Amino acid sequence: MTTACEAPAAKSQTPAPIPQKPAAGLEAPAQNFGAVDNLGAVDNLGAVDNKEQRPMVPFFELKTQYERLAGEIREAIDTVLANQQYILGPAVAAFESDFAAYCEVPYAAGVNSGTSALQLALLAAGVGPGDEVITVPFTFIATAAAVRYVGARPVFVDIEPATFNIDVTRIEAAITSRTKAILPVHLFGQSADMDPILAIARQHGLAVIEDCAQAHGATYKGKRVGGIGDFGCFSFYPTKNLGAAGEGGMVTTSSPDGIRSLRMRRDWGQETRGFHDVEGFNMRLEGIQGAVLGVKFRYLEEWNEKRRAHAAFYREALADSPLVLPVELPHNRHVYNQFAVRAQDRDAFRQALLAAGVNTAIYYSIPVHLQKAHADLGYGPGSFPVAEAAARQVVSLPLFPELTEQQREAVAGAVHASLGRRPAC
Numbered sequence: 026m027t028t029a030c031e032a033p034a035a036k037s038q039t040p041a042p043i044p045q046k047p048a049a050g051l052e053a054p055a056q057n058f059g060a061v062d063n064l065g066a067v068d069n070l071g072a073v074d075n076k077e078q079r080p081m082v083p084f085f086e087l088k089t090q091y092e093r094l095a096g097e098i099r100e101a102i103d104t105v106l107a108n109q110q111y112i113l114g115p116a117v118a119a120f121e122s123d124f125a126a127y128c129e130v131p132y133a134a135g136v137n138s139g140t141s142a143l144q145l146a147l148l149a150a151g152v153g154p155g156d157e158v159i160t161v162p163f164t165f166i167a168t169a170a171a172v173r174y175v176g177a178r179p180v181f182v183d184i185e186p187a188t189f190n191i192d193v194t195r196i197e198a199a200i201t202s203r204t205k206a207i208l209p210v211h212l213f214g215q216s217a218d219m220d221p222i223l224a225i226a227r228q229h230g231l232a233v234i235e236d237c238a239q240a241h242g243a244t245y246k247g248k249r250v251g252g253i254g255d256f257g258c259f260s261f262y263p264t265k266n267l268g269a270a271g272e273g274g275m276v277t278t279s280s281p282d283g284i285r286s287l288r289m290r291r292d293w294g295q296e297t298r299g300f301h302d303v304e305g306f307n308m309r310l311e312g313i314q315g316a317v318l319g320v321k322f323r324y325l326e327e328w329n330e331k332r333r334a335h336a337a338f339y340r341e342a343l344a345d346s347p348l349v350l351p352v353e354l355p356h357n358r359h360v361y362n363q364f365a366v367r368a369q370d371r372d373a374f375r376q377a378l379l380a381a382g383v384n385t386a387i388y389y390s391i392p393v394h395l396q397k398a399h400a401d402l403g404y405g406p407g408s409f410p411v412a413e414a415a416a417r418q419v420v421s422l423p424l425f426p427e428l429t430e431q432q433r434e435a436v437a438g439a440v441h442a443s444l445g446r447r448p449a450c
């Protein structure tokens with residue numbers, strides 16, 4: 026039996042009920058927030074009627090950050106407008122080289138989204154129709170979608186409960202003669218356990234593609250994610266640790282053949298203009314996005330440190346709350362794209378926080394294997410009990426670099442007011 030002072034049971038055998046739509050007002054926010062003005066609207070909790078004019082703690086906002094950087098960002102955009110290098114071009118090339126160096130790899134290719142990054146990395150790794158790719162069901166839908174876009178089948182492996190990342194002890198059992206790659210997700214900003222993944226991949230001749238969409242700057246045993254496997258796939262969606270002024274993505278790699286494939290396929294399969302040697306796509310990163318990202322990249326480390334400081338505050342302030350707090354493994358540098366806690370009665374908890382003016386969000390309320398779009402894969406409730414339990418319990422607290430001390434204290438106060446404090450162990 027689990028006491029209040031223990032971590033949750035690792036492997037519950039109880040099949041989860043099929044998730045129901047959440048209570049009114051508590052809908053999960055769309056993963057992809059729209060423009061800044063949409064943030065409140067997409068996270069429905071932010072759109073609540075605030076009759077008492079109490080300052081709300083937003084779940085996420087970009088306005089403060091933009092106000093600080095507006096001069097630099099506008100100047101960088103103006104340069105692109107003046108030189109009219111709208112597609113790829115020097116701003117993207119400069120950002121690619123900065124980002125590759127940051128990830129400690131020789132190459133990086135800017136693309137138009139994190140989803141495209143995954144799709145192109147899978148193709149560069151030679152994954153195609155009939156192949157299988159081992160990944161997790163507790164992730165954003167894009168991870169599995171990209172596998173299907175290249176004609177392969179996602180084979181899910183459950184997560185481990187402390188970090189929400191792939192349970193490496195279950196990977197070997199999922200390998201078949203069709204397996205081509207392992208696609209771990211560094212969920213919420215913390216690296217998956219890469220050493221065993223690399224060892225298994227080496228032994229079975231598999232590619233390793235890291236989904237780094239939520240983990241720009243995270244490290245594993247001192248090494249930056251994106252430079253550990255064969256390919257690292259990043260999203261620059263605005264809510265990520267490094268976000269564009271729109272869509273964007275990047276693939277990092279040490280493979281000369283890999284970068285050649287990526288560069289060709291993002292640009293209609295051509296290396297020489299007019300010669301389309303392989304199947305390609307229109308997946309290039311735009312010049313304006315490269316320019317904005319080049320500016321924002323200079324602040325990434327500062328922002329990651331701020332995220333870590335907010336997380337440290339929550340960890341200390343909420344240590345005696347009944348919430349299960351996220352675990353940061355000692356060999357990892359977690360960059361906290363999300364501060365995802367587990368709450369037993371999540372809806373009631375979120376309602377109480379909302380009433381206290383604190384917005385929260387759920388990532389992810391339905392695991393990928395239970396999404397209707399992937400019903401044909403043949404999984405059902407109970408297939409991945411740890412992922413299903415996480416989907417029932419996780420809720421993310423507000424955490425973004427510009428969160429103020431008053432705001433984070435308001436969050437901690439609201440949590441204590443809602444749940445009380447645990448007796449000391």
Ligand SMILES: Cc1ncc(COP(=O)(O)O)c(C=O)c1O
Binds near residue numbers: 056057140239
């Ligand atoms: C884990 C994960 N993988 C992939 C993606 C896809 O990235 P994008 O939205 O840029 O296509 C995202 C983010 O949206 C994500 O969180």
